[in-house]
Amino acid sequence: MPTHTTLAATGNSVVAEAMRQCKPNVMAAYPITPQTTIVEEFAGFVAKGKTDCEYVTVESEHSAMSACIGASAAGARVMTATSSQGLALMWEELHIASGMRLPIIMANANRALSAPINIHCDHSDIMGARDTGWVTLFAETAQEAYDNTIMATRIAEHPDVMLPVMSCLDGFITTHSIDRVSVMDDESVAGFVGEYEPRNALLDTGTPVTHGAFAGLGGPYFEFKKQQREAIENARAVVSAVGAEYSALSGRPFGAIETWGMDDAEVALVVIGSTAGNARAVARHLRADGMKVGVVKVRVWRPFPYAELAAALKGMKAVAVLDRAESFGAEGGPLYLEVRSALYDLEMRVPVVGYIYGLGGSDVKLELMERVFSDLADIAAGTAAPAGLVYLGAREEA
Amino acid sequence: MQQLTEIRWHARAGQGAVTAAKVVAETALAADQYLQAMPEYGPERMGAPIKAFTRISSDPIEIHCNIENPDIVIVLDDSLLDIVDVAEGLTDDGVIIINTCTPPEQVRTAISIPVTARIACVDATGIALDTIKRDIPNTPMVGALIKVAGVIDMDTFKGLLAKNLGKKFGQEMIDANWASVDRAYEEVTVA
Incomplete structure (x- = not known):
């Protein structure tokens, strides 16, 4: 050993x-x-x-x-x-x-x-x-x-x-x-x-x-x-x-995707890299308040784990995908496009909303994660429609 | 319940804030705690105002963001008091530890800080010049930190200090650094 x-x-x-x-x-x-x-x-x-x-x-x-x-x-x-x-x-x-x-x-x-x-x-x-x-x-x-x-x-x-x-x-x-x-x-x-x-x-x-x-x-x-x-x-x-x-x-787990709270989650956030910790930390608090939230971290980007994501996100009432990169002219960031693609063959459509965040090291404050989960709760409750691409936390006038 | 302490360091580049944040983190690790220490990288030039952050916790630290509501603020250079809002976001029961000759009561009138927060002052530069013979206030400031806020263990810190210094210097330098820590521990005043 x-x-x-x-x-x-x-x-x-x-x-x-x-x-x-x-x-x-x-x-x-x-x-x-x-x-x-x-x-x-x-x-x-x-x-x-x-x-x-x-x-x-x-x-x-x-x-x-x-x-x-x-x-x-x-x-x-x-x-x-x-x-x-x-x-x-x-x-x-x-x-x-x-x-x-x-x-x-x-x-x-x-x-x-x-x-x-x-x-x-x-x-x-x-x-x-x-x-x-x-x-x-x-x-x-x-x-x-x-x-x-x-x-x-x-x-x-x-x-x-x-x-x-x-x-x-x-x-x-x-x-x-x-x-x-x-x-x-x-x-x-x-x-x-x-x-x-x-x-x-x-x-x-x-x-x-x-x-x-x-x-x-x-x-x-x-x-x-x-x-x-x-x-x-x-x-x-x-x-x-x-x-x-x-x-x-x-003695440490490894998976192409790593999930937190997904066993009974109703909404989920998909993310890559260090922000996964911020998302989990906020999700823990929301769980304590009774919100059924989950986090999916993508650890292997290529080859992309389509099947694993589809299995994890199947039946979600709303999914947020966080991209720390742009794909100008596309509907959303690179991860958003992949997640949408992974979910295409599911019989039940899963609402997916894309966020661009943290470009150029912009600080990923915990309230940004709270906002994403709050948006998801609204979509899941039917009180809001999935918005177009959101620039999360960007100042109106910088 | 997770016991999390968040520290923000203010200094001028070259004063050793990053090194101090690192040794504090190592001391926490030696006590089997979880830790995070990160400088805020900006313009890299000597003398520029810089910030660094330390988190110490009983449990794994998942979050990766700046510290906006520190429990402890450490200021290595009192000339920053005029140009940086050093107490920004300090918790109501927090403490700010400043390297200065000015007494804490007088500092309170000069900075914006919650009335319930404590101010601790120590002449770390004077102590460093007396003991280490160089203007490096970072090590004595940790002595003041231990006195005012606990957080890390004095003997463990001194042990690590000796181990780190021992790679480059002799016992004389270790003794001088230890003396600087002890003096700051004794001389820091709180109000």
Whole structure:
């Protein structure tokens, strides 16, 4: 059984620790707030000889992911971290990493995108990378950020998956807050993730292969993309199995979605990331007052848990979906669109209302959660119709 | 019932508020409590007014938002009293602890604060200069915090202080820091 040590540590610090424990061979990274302290602490491990990882300093995130791709194709276990504009600058490489089926692990400190310039938390960066073919996990807490990093390694390298995985934590809120976190001993983590056995490694000179070759008109490009879809579909079962195994090891639950109060809830709030805690805290109070409210947290964003959400939300009198990112010109944010889609095949229609909240680190006050539950109660009671998209807590004149 | 204490720190960047918030959090952890400590990141330049937050609780802390109604406010620099509403949202039975030479009765006339809330004053800068020989008031302020509000245990705090300082400094520096904590504990006045 593993030895557990309880720390007072930031999310970034325990992500760096988890990465060290997963024993990557190569890290290539470029600093960007609020991710910087991950690669800074990891560089410290390299300098102190606490890891034999090759640390590659580069001049941009574009180069960071390019170096990761090269190293991963060569046969290394590769990790990196980024945020916001850095993730945006990686965009073309994100597709190349997933297209070349390279199991790179990347932490993303969720941060707003310019303009206007803002360094604080929202999910604009990660939602922009939604369709790049990466398995994507979200953390509510520093603890989950630690756990997700370790699980990500196993998921990425699973022979049925072989895809890059992004492990996302909320900028500043989770990256920089000191929280109570339990970490495992090195040996237990190393035993859980196992040795990486690369397939089709460029450095395996006995069996020469080509990576990322031309597959133009009449070539296998189309079929290749089909295989990528199959791989990320396979990830559903792998995420579930790895999650169950990790739960047994760590003693902490894991699910693609995590529900609170949903056994007898009449209305529910669906949310991603650190705000889930705010929603639960308010829901506890409302429960004490007799309101049957529930909270659904989405922990795996890609592949999206449609079936799990449909099962959890079936029969709800009203559902609120909170998005910390925009999808300009769409009916609502990215999570809203997915939840609506997940509920489409249900026989009974579930009223769904979308909220955009917390952009650019706008403080997620508890009264905002109270307002959402109050709206849901009104819809459930039939005293109000579901409103169009709500910008939750936005000032009329800013 | 959850026992939750919320602390807001006001300081100028570079005075060690974030470090102090961190050690207070670590001290709470050593007593098997739950904790959260987060700075409010803004313009990062020395001397700019900054805020930091600490939550200490008997049970897991789920919420991730700023502290608007602190039980305790700690002010590391009294020049902030003129430019920041340091007592904003302070609970009626709360306490504000200020690094200043001004007596608490006089501070009360200068800031907006609930009549039932307590004001505690200590010359943490003077104590730091005397003991540590440097203008870092954060450590003695924790001594004042322990005297006025409890929240964390003195011996545990001193132990962690020694452990943290021991990584870079010798026993002389540890003794100086301990002395600063003891003096602030003795000298803080409340009204």
